[in-house]
Amino acid sequence: MSEAKKNVQDGVIKAAGILVIANMLSSLLGIVRDVIIYSVFDSGSYTDAYNASFTIPDTIYTVLVGGGLSAAFIPVFSSYIAEKKYEDGYKMASSILNIVAIAAAIICIIGEIFTPQLLPLILNKSGSTWTPEVLELTITLTRIMFFQCFFMCLTGICMGILQSYKDFTPPSIGSVLYNVTIIGVGVLLLTLGTGIAGFCIGVVTGSIVNLLVQVFPIYKHGFQYRKAIDFDHEGVKKFFKLFGPVVIGIAVTQLNQVVNRWFASGLDKGTLSNMTQAQRIFQLPINIFAYALAMSIFPTMVEHYATGNMDEYKKDLSLGIRNVAFIILPCAVGIISIRVPLVRAVYYQGNFSEGNITILATLLAFYCIGMIGYATRQVVLQGFYAIKETKTPVTINIFILCLNMALTMLFVRIWGANGIAIAYSTAGLCSITLQTFFLRRKVGTIRGTEIKNSLLKCLFCCAVMFLVTTAASIVFEHNLSIETKKMQFLEVLILVAVGGASYFTMALFLKMEELTSVLAVLKRKFLHR
Incomplete structure (x- = not known):
């Protein structure tokens, strides 16, 4: 391997490592936040209201920040950096x-005014919760x-700038501090009598902290802010040309979540x-591994495509799919096999009732069936975006939305409730099948034999x-008491250790x-420094 290729590979590994650790911490903190909320309020009217309040803001965040801004912004801004056209960038x-900033402010104002009119779009008020x-x-x-x-929309642009410079540390730190702030502010305000609203205030405070973490590092890379809006700038035109189809595609995908919640x-x-x-x-697992790996290889795939090096582009894409599958498949199967002990250990405390354990565990199992589809799809989507192809994913996503709605209404x-999860998983598996098929038609073979053989070995x-x-x-469970929280967590840890050991031994x-x-990377990083 040449020194240049080795440096690129090491850069991808480092970026993926940073994102995996940060996403793991952020996701775990998110669960800690929910455990606190559910131990106080149980699964009932208050938590239903809390979760419903996330729907519209979460949809906006996912569409704009979670995919639209980064997928459209990074390829354009990265090209200016690569060509050393800094001022244009x-x-x-x-x-x-x-x-x-202007668009986000307008959206917020409209949302504040018309919240009562928007709620019927996301809530089926015939349910017993909605007094x-x-x-x-x-x-x-x-x-x-x-x-x-x-604040999150501005954060998305700042993250795009940093990721274009292949600096993943501030975005990673910001996501962790976001959840830390929510927990801290939420618990503090809870003690002051604000109820569940305190955690919503914590969400807003956390988004401000996240933005501040991104703002200062971009200037260390030499970025210079300009007080101007130039719709005639070639880069701005390219951005909106990519942004429109990407946003439509992600919006359609996010509508699946809205349908499920409705x-x-x-x-x-x-x-x-x-x-x-x-x-x-x-x-x-998807947030920890799939998103992290997909985002870490995206700038590299963009670079390979821009320089006409399609062999390396396909190599990155294939390896990304295989690595995600290698990690996600055992996560899905493992969660299914330990679903009851897992739910019991994490949520069964405070006001969380014992009857909810089986309900939640069953839902979880049905969702995990589609985990491999939604995880590997993240890599394939980045493959489309790297070659600046956005229309095909949009078309597929529209079809998948219709399929999910039809299956959900039936199931x-x-x-x-289990029917909602079954429909969602089925739609996810159909989505990755179609995405892969049409990407191959765009770029040719993506080392399909390697992927197939890897999947078969993973399944075994x-x-x-x-x-x-x-x-x-x-x-x-037949030989030890699991009444205490300590023993419940011990059971989960033992099962994870036994399952992980058996999987990696077979691999x-x-x-x-x-x-x-993976072993070679660890050896190079930790034993030969």
């Missing part, structure tokens, strides 16, 4: 920043949440809260892990390239 970035008192609380909480949209809100009290918690755990009548290792973990769980036995590469 500064003008382009400043114009986008100013435009986004007039709870609806009024939901309106209040949603209005508080809207303030975070302004159906859940029309079921029994607490269903929306249980579904939200199941999704939180389901998203944990919810048969299986209730997961089957062994499932049998071992299930057997260990039976032995544990080593099968000489999987993905495991070998």
Whole structure:
């Protein structure tokens, strides 16, 4: 391997490592926050209102910050940096920043004014939760949440600037401090009698802290802010050309979540809260590994495509898919096998009722079926965005939205809340199938044989892990008391350790390239410094 390639590979590994650690901490802190809330309020009207208040602001954040801004901004700004056209890059970035600030402020004002009119779009008020008192609380909480949209949109641009410079540390720190602030402010205000609204105020405060963490580092890279908006700038035109289709595509995808919440809100009290918690755990491995790896290889794939090096582009894409599958498949199977002990250890305390354990665990299992689809899709989507192809993902996402809605309407009548999860997982598996098929038509083969062989080996290792973990769980629960929280967490840790050991032992036995590469990286990083 040449020195240049080695440096690129090391850069991807370092970026992925930073993002994995930060996303892990941030996601775990998010669960800690929810555990505190559910131990105080249980899964009921107050938590349903709290979760509902996230829907509109979360949708705006995911569409604009979580994908739209970064996917459209990074390729354009990175090209100016790569070509050393710094002044053009500064003008382009400043114009986008100013435009986004104005647009975000307008969105927040409209949201604050028309919150009561917007709620029927996301809530099925026929559910038993939605008494007039709870609806009024939901309106209040949603209005508080809207303030975070302004700060998070600005954060998205700052993160895009930093990631274009391949600096992933400030965005990672910001995401951790965001959740730390929510917990700190929420608990403090809870003691002062603000109730669940204190955590919403914590969300807004956390978004401000997150923005401040991003702002100062961008100037260390030499960035120079310009007080101007130039719609005629070539970079601004390129940004909006990419931004429109990307936003539509992500908005369509996010509508799947809105559809799920709408159906859940029309079921029994607490269903929306249980579904939200199941999704939180389901998203944990995806947030930690899939998003991190996809974002870390995105600038590199953009660079390979810009220089015409399609072989390296395909190599990064294939390795990204295989590595994500190597990590996500055992996470999904492992969570399914230990779902009851996991939910019991994490949530069963305070006012969280014992009856919710089985409900939440079952929902979680059905969501995990589609985890591999939603995880690997993140890498494939970055593959589309790197070649500046945004229309195909939009078309696929529209089809998947329609499929999810149709399946949800059918399955919810048969299986209730579980039907929502089954429909969502089915849609995710269909999505990755279509995304991969059409990306291959755009760029040619993406080392499909390597991916197929890797998936088959992963599935075999997961089957062994499932049998071992299930057997260990039976032995544990029949021979040891699990009444105390200490023993509940000990059970989960033992099952995770046993399952992980069996999976990686089988992977080593099968000489999987993905495991070998991970071990080589660790050896190079920690033993040969």
